[in-house]
Amino acid sequence: MDRISKAVELAAEKRQSKRRKKPVSRSESAQPFEYTKTRRIVVPQEVMRENRLIAGSDQQIIIDAYKLLRTRVLHRMQQNNWRALGITSPGANVGKTLTAVNLAISIAMKHENTVVLVDADLRRPSVHKCLGIEPEKGLLDYLEGDIPIDEMLINPGIDGFVVIPSHNDSHTRSSERLSSTRMERLVRELKARYPDRLVLFDLPPILVGDDVEAFSPYVDAFLLVVEEGKTDVTEYAKTVEILENKDVLGTVLNKSEEIGHGYDYYY
Ligand SMILES: Nc1ncnc2c1ncn2[C@@H]1O[C@H](COP(=O)(O)OP(=O)(O)OP(=O)(O)O)[C@@H](O)[C@H]1O
Ligand SMILES: [Mg+2]
Structure with missing residues (x-):
């Protein structure tokens, strides 16, 4: 096991020891979304496949890895009564967005849960x-x-599965926008409107600017994504330190060569 894997496991153990338990509180019946006002843009299967989305994949090992991630994420979120999850990473380009989209799809595929994915990476x-x-x-x-x-x-x-996209790159005032009262209202309304739904936020990297820290009060927990061979131990340690007082649900070790299938989940 390499150093980043060990660091991920150590951090997970540390978090586990301070974890608090809350009772499960979910209604039995998740109603389907009302699509009356939602635009439906059907993503073709070949686009899904090309972009590595599990809805277009026939690679069972990859589908199973995301299902495992889904089950663990849902379990932890339900246990703690969490509804808003931020997906971030120490540095850029490690697979946060792909993880967020595939996690959202795998949650929706379960049919018992519905999910809103918000693109909160205003920079990219x-x-x-x-x-x-x-x-x-x-x-x-x-x-x-x-x-x-x-x-x-x-x-x-x-x-x-419903998406709130972000389509214009904005490098200026991104953290102010993410911590604005309008953003706070959006999160509040998404949670209130979909009482049994999960709200996922695809976020920028934590070590690039203050966007994630500024946004952190609006999420219940974070999911970290690291890339084996790319995210280094110092970056990871710094990230864990920044999130020390936040709830971190777990770390996805993406593109892992060790196991061979590229999608490992450290819990
Ligand atoms: N496990 C994987 N196997 C193969 N390719 C992957 C994997 N995860 C991500 N990728 C690819 O790596 C590229 C970067 O992924 P993605 O955009 O999800 O990263 P990101 O962390 O969100 O980047 P950014 O920091 O720019 O937001 C994409 O082309 C994506 O398809
Ligand atoms: Mg991204």
Whole structure:
């Protein structure tokens, strides 16, 4: 086992020891989404396959890895009554967005849960690219303009899965926007509107600017993504230190050569 894997396991053990338990509180029946106002843009199977989305994959080992991640994420979220999860990483380009989209799809595939995925990476939004869609409206229009939430919602053709995309890169004032009262209202409304749904946020890397720290009060927990051979131990340790007082649900070790299938989940 390499050093990053050991560091991930050590951090997981540390978190485990301070974890608090709350009772499970979920309603028995998750109703399907109302698509009356949500735009439906069906993502073709070949686009899903090309972009490594599990809904278009026939590689059972990859589907199973995401299902395992899903089950563990759901278990922990339900145990703690968490509903909003932020997905981040120490540095860039390690697979956060792909993990967020595939996690959302795998949650929706379970049929008992529905999920909203918000592209909260205002600097380098890419959920829409991962899905191969071109949104007309996005999170920035909501944060800077006055458009209603419904106008941003897109259903990519998978029942139970709704996306709030972000399509204009914005390197200026991204942390101010993410911590704005409008953003706070969006998170509150998403949670209130979908009482039994999970809200996932695809975030920028934590060590690039203060976006994730500024946004952190709005999520219940974080999921970290690291890439074997790319994320180094110092970066990882710094990330764990920054999130010390936050709940970190676990770490995905992405593109792992060790096990051979590239999608490991350290819990
Ligand atoms: N396990 C994997 N196996 C193969 N390719 C992968 C894997 N995970 C991610 N990728 C690819 O790596 C690239 C970067 O992935 P992604 O955009 O999800 O990273 P990111 O961490 O969100 O990047 P950014 O920091 O720019 O937001 C994409 O082309 C994606 O398809
Ligand atoms: Mg990304």
